[in-house]
Amino acid sequence: MHVVATAGHVDHGKSTLVRAVTGMEPDRLDEERRRGLTIDLGFVWTREAGRTFAFVDVPGHQRFVPTMLAGVGPVAAALFVVAADEGWQDQSSEHLAALDAFGVRHGVLAVTKADRADPGPVLAEAADRIAATSLGRVPAVAVSGRTGAGLPELRAELVALGARLPEPDTHADVRLWIDRSFTVKGAGTVVTGTLGGGTVSVGDELVVGGRRCVVRGLQSLGTGHDTVRAVARVAVNLRGVEHRELARGDALLTPGAWRHTSEADVRLRGEKAESLHRELVAHLGAAAVPCRIRPLATDLVRLSFARELPLRAGDRGLLRDPGEHSVPAGFDVLDPRPPVLRRRGAARARAVELADPAAAYVRRHGAVDVTELHALGWEVPGTRVDRWAVAEDLPRRLATRVREHVADWHERHPLSAGLPAESLRSALDVPDPLLDAAVAAAGLRVRDGVVLDPARTPSLPESVESAVRVLERRFARDPFVAPEAHDLAKAGLGPKHLAAAERAGRLLRIADGVVLGPTVLDEAVRVLSGLPEPFTVSEARRALGTTRRVAVPLLERLDAVGRTRRAADGTRTLRRPHT
Structure with missing residues (x-):
């Protein structure tokens, strides 16, 4: 369907012309027919060469210009009417200025009442005036609604106009500007408007004035439909909203798609x-x-x-x-x-x-969900991370802040493995994809919920350092003798201190409360390689010169890292590179 708005001075024959073209009466109000002028918007239609044209017949009188604008605003094409016997008038200029201001680019000029005066001079003047606007040079036809002269030529120009109009986006978000709202007995609230984009179906949920409503029924050009696609004149029967709650200029919207x-x-x-x-x-x-x-x-x-x-x-x-x-x-x-x-x-x-307003918007907010940009009418202006459009320098700034937070955390918590990821997320208050990208850009990584710096050389507080050195000297003499819990406590080494020393590569915890030197696994394999195979736990314990408290978890650790193989009877053999 092609929707065309009429435009022109009052009493220049707009309604008469569309009546002659369509065979339908656009003046639907008794007062309009009695006074002989259009007060409200009228709608009629016709088919020409397989194309449907719906006309929004707008009032030409100066007092009803706002009504005229309500009809022209949603429409992409115009039928501009000037009477041959009166020529260009004040409202002709105002209507043309409105079409130009709306940026309407498609139209046809009809010089009416050609049976009353020579249409030539008026046609030439009107064509020149229109050419200076967004419409440009439009086809022009002299017609007479009374005699029918020129109507075949006008119909031909309308068909050509339809071929020039752009294809609508039937997948667009719906924004149906309401130009009439009324009630129908037995049906309830009905609104009409021009569907410029998108598709509306019976059962759809739409929003108007912040209220949700459901499409009960659809009618276009006097016929009921289950679905109406743009472009179309459409009447929508709504459930969930009262007629008195709606007014011209409200809009039916796709939920969540508009701001x-x-x-x-x-x-x-x-x-x-x-x-x-x-x-x-x-x-x-x-x-x-x-x-x-x-x-x-x-x-x-x-x-x-x-x-x-x-x-x-x-x-x-x-x-x-x-x-x-x-x-x-x-x-x-x-x-x-x-x-x-x-x-x-x-x-x-x-x-x-x-x-570049879209880039400025993203720069102002730092990161914007791309669905929000779409709702505001913009494409993603630059960098995109996952579903977020981000300011150009945001990843660099975030990476700097990440490094600062991690460094500050280590200074305040020297025994900690790293900064908890949740703490960093709360401090930066950015979406997870941006946080992940910033951590990577900072040269850091997340493991077990903690942000780590692979390049950081762990250091221990002096008191912990001294205690660990004592243990290192002890392990140098007896590598398989683990200190007892009371020995560790006496040295001031609690669980956090031992974990920090292990992360620093200074100790190795093979079980809860069992701490040895970092090279103990290699040392154990060296000793066990001198035993006949398979060997038992007791044989391994004696060879290592340790207690069962240490030997059992040490052998289990060797099993776990693939240095020994445990048989079903509990004996073990060493795994060698070729086995």
């Missing part, structure tokens, strides 16, 4: 920042919201909205001055989540940042 904002930094199209009044009305989609203007640079401003809107970078809107009945500028959203500006000169600095 609401009361401020946005934007780039202007049209008037410069200094020329704008400070209080204007921002139009985005079907929404019209009063806003305050804060200049940042010649073509950059901050908009502060009277209420929050679901915006993304790349959204297009316009600023309207209701007092002067003008559209001074359009705008493109650059950053829907801008930082607070407090310091003197902050506006100028912010203008520089807006050259």
Whole structure:
């Protein structure tokens, strides 16, 4: 489906023209028919050469320009209407300014009432005016809704227009701007709007105004559907929200996919920042919201909205001055989540940042979940670690902080194996993938929940060092005689001290309370190699000159490291390189 908005001065024949093209009545309100002008948005449709065209017939009267903008905002193409007998008028200029401000790039010019006056001069003037806007040079047709002249040519141009329109993204997150809300007896709340992207199905859960609701039914072009894909005019029957809770300019959203904002930094199209009044009305989609203007640079401003809107970078809107009945500028959203500006000169600095707002956002936060960037309308601007976009220098800064924390920990806890990973995680407060990357970048590693420095040479406090030296002299004389628990306690060597000495390669604990020298395994193999094989525990104990308290765990350690082999009867043989 192709959705086309009409545009043009009041009483220039917009409704008559779409009635002639579609055979349907766009003026749906009694008051509209009685007064002969469109007050609210009307919707009609037709099929031409296998293409469906839905027309949003907007009011042309100056008093109803906000309604007109609500219809044009979500639409990518326009049918611009100028009457041959009246020519270009004030509302013609305002409507064209609105299309230009919204950045509409596709359209057709129809000069109506060609049976009343020569359409040539009006067609030429209107075509030149339109060519100077975002629409560019558009096809132009002179028509008469009364006689039907020119309608075949208009239909042909509409078909060609449909071929030029971009393909919609039917997988996009849904943001359906509501342009009408009402109740239907037996059905409940119904809203209508133009689905510009994404897909909506019966049973889908959507969000509007912070409230969750469920799609009970769908209708497009007067027909019920289980699923409607963009682009489409659609009526959505909702469960879970009351009609009176909704208004034009609200939006049905994919849950969790959008962020609401009361401020946005934007780039202007049209008037410069200094020329704008400070209080204007921002139009985005079907929404019209009063806003305050804060200049940042010649073509950059901050908009502060009277209420929050679901915006993304790349959204297009316009600023309207209701007092002067003008559209001074359009705008493109650059950053829907801008930082607070407090310091003197902050506006100028912010203008520089807006050259790459996504990178500035990531730099400001350090690390940002990529789903958050998507919700704000940005791609990942630089480095990505797992599902996190990270500031360019963050890995280096984190690695430095990791090294500092580990060094500080060792200074304060000299007997510790290393800094507990949980303590580091709490201190840095970064996602686990970033922490892991920072630890690796710092040349460290995590083992058994502790951050270790492989390059660190362990050192012992002087008191522990002295006690260990005493044991080393003892082991030099009797390598297989382990000190008793009371001997260790007397030397001031508790479990933490012994663990630190073992990490330093000075001692080897072969069992709880059994401590020997670090080379005892090699020394034991040397002694046992002189025994006939297989040998028993008792034979090994006597050869080693030690007690069963030491011999049993020592042999078990030799078994565990593959230096001996234990048979089913408890005897052992040495494992040699070729066995």
